[in-house]
Amino acid sequence: MVSIHTMRQRVDDVVSRETGNENGAPAPYRVRTAADLAETAAPSDDLTTPLARAVETSLLARDGARRMAIPRPDATRVMVVANQKGGVGKTTSTVNLAAALAQLGQHVLVIDLDPQGNASTALDIAHHRGTPSTYDLLVEGAPLADVAQPSPEIEGLHVVPATIDLAGAEIELVSVVARENRLTKALNASPLIGDASAGDGRYDYVIVDCPPSLGLLTLNALVAAKEVLIPIQAEYYALEGLGQLIETVEMVRQHLNPNLNISTILVTMYDGRTRLAAGVAEEVREHFGPQVLKTMIPRSVRVSEAPSYAQTVMTYDPGSPGALAYLGAAREIGQRSVKA
Numbered sequence: 354m355v356s357i358h359t360m361r362q363r364v365d366d367v368v369s370r371e372t373g374n375e376n377g378a379p380a381p382y383r384v385r386t387a388a389d390l391a392e393t394a395a396p397s398d399d400l401t402t403p404l405a406r407a408v409e410t411s412l413l414a415r416d417g418a419r420r421m422a423i424p425r426p427d428a429t430r431v432m433v434v435a436n437q438k439g440g441v442g443k444t445t446s447t448v449n450l451a452a453a454l455a456q457l458g459q460h461v462l463v464i465d466l467d468p469q470g471n472a473s474t475a476l477d478i479a480h481h482r483g484t485p486s487t488y489d490l491l492v493e494g495a496p497l498a499d500v501a502q503p504s505p506e507i508e509g510l511h512v513v514p515a516t517i518d519l520a521g522a523e524i525e526l527v528s529v530v531a532r533e534n535r536l537t538k539a540l541n542a543s544p545l546i547g548d549a550s551a552g553d554g555r556y557d558y559v560i561v562d563c564p565p566s567l568g569l570l571t572l573n574a575l576v577a578a579k580e581v582l583i584p585i586q587a588e589y590y591a592l593e594g595l596g597q598l599i600e601t602v603e604m605v606r607q608h609l610n611p612n613l614n615i616s617t618i619l620v621t622m623y624d625g626r627t628r629l630a631a632g633v634a635e636e637v638r639e640h641f642g643p644q645v646l647k648t649m650i651p652r653s654v655r656v657s658e659a660p661s662y663a664q665t666v667m668t669y670d671p672g673s674p675g676a677l678a679y680l681g682a683a684r685e686i687g688q689r690s691v692k693a
């Protein structure tokens with residue numbers, strides 16, 4: 354496993370290598386292109402090749418979600434989906450991975466930690482003012498069982514919605530004792546989170562959707578989780594700003610939560626037709642190594658239109674490439690063992 358220090362160094366290296374030229378003049382950030390990649394032979398299990406991806410897709414489609422149910426982890430895995438950059442696919446990945454994991458037989462809880470409430474909308478969970486929500490969990494100390502709602506569509510999936518009240522929580526929490534530990538406290542108090550002793554009804558995955566900032570809400574998530582999942586959009590400037598996120602994770606690890614670990618990187622909105630996307634994906638793989646999931650999420654209209662039907666793409670169009678990719682990513686996540 355690549356350490357956070359190594360990742361940080363690698364990100365620094367690529368940014369400095371590609372933002373200056375021989376004369377010391379700044380040059381635009383440059384990613385490797387498909388032409389650069391052609392110089393190195395692709396490994397046989399590389400799902401970035403069209404053929405390999407087509408085979409994977411047809412296998413996934415033929416097997417169907419249920420038949421591929423994956424084993425439950427030994428204890429609840431708390432994963433925080435974070436990237437302070439806006440619009441990189443945090444919410445889309447949270448809701449679709451959660452739905453996919455539930456379809457693979459897991460018990461999943463989504464915690465919407467973004468006052469925008471996009472994850473709640475996509476999962477068709479009421480989140481008007483007054484609905485028991487993440488705000489009550491964090492600020493009022495409400496028990497998890499009082500704020501989690503079952504998904505109307507997907508068995509095995511529960512959601513703690515975010516209402517607009519959460520927008521004030523960032524400020525209200527400043528004066529609260531142990532303000533960065535509120536989510537940890539709430540999760541620790543839940544009888545449904547833990548190892549086998551928590552019983553069969555326990556959650557296997559808690560997935561936290563963060564807002565696009567590194568404020569107190571995101572900090573609460575980083576303190577409560579063991580794993581960070583970073584979605585990276587396959588676009589120009591993909592790695593920019595990641596240094597700051599990695600530094601924050603390292604700071605939390607040193608001072609607040611020694612168990613935290615960047616376990617998963619997911620490349621999103623991948624457009625296989627462009628050299629740029631292939632270049633970015635390769636760059637991400639080069640700098641983060643084994644944390645990067647083999648499955649990349651393609652840019653797809655079905656993925657982006659599903660929330661307007663209050664659905665995930667997993668139910669809206671289960672056979673579409675976006676749904677199959679999220680299913681593949683969920684399967685990979687499930688297969689990865691986590692250090693206790």
Ligand SMILES: Nc1ncnc2c1ncn2[C@@H]1O[C@H](COP(=O)(O)OP(=O)(O)OP(=O)(O)O)[C@@H](O)[C@H]1O
Nearest residue numbers: 439440441442443444445565622651652653656657
């Ligand atoms: N694979 C995809 N294909 C096409 N569109 C996508 C895909 N993934 C995400 N999008 C679209 O990109 C936009 C941003 O995605 P999303 O809301 O998931 O990002 P985010 O990181 O949660 O944003 P924010 O930082 O505002 O919370 C949305 O309109 C979403 O529908």
Ligand SMILES: [Mg+2]
Nearest residue numbers: 443444467471
């Ligand atoms: Mg979001």
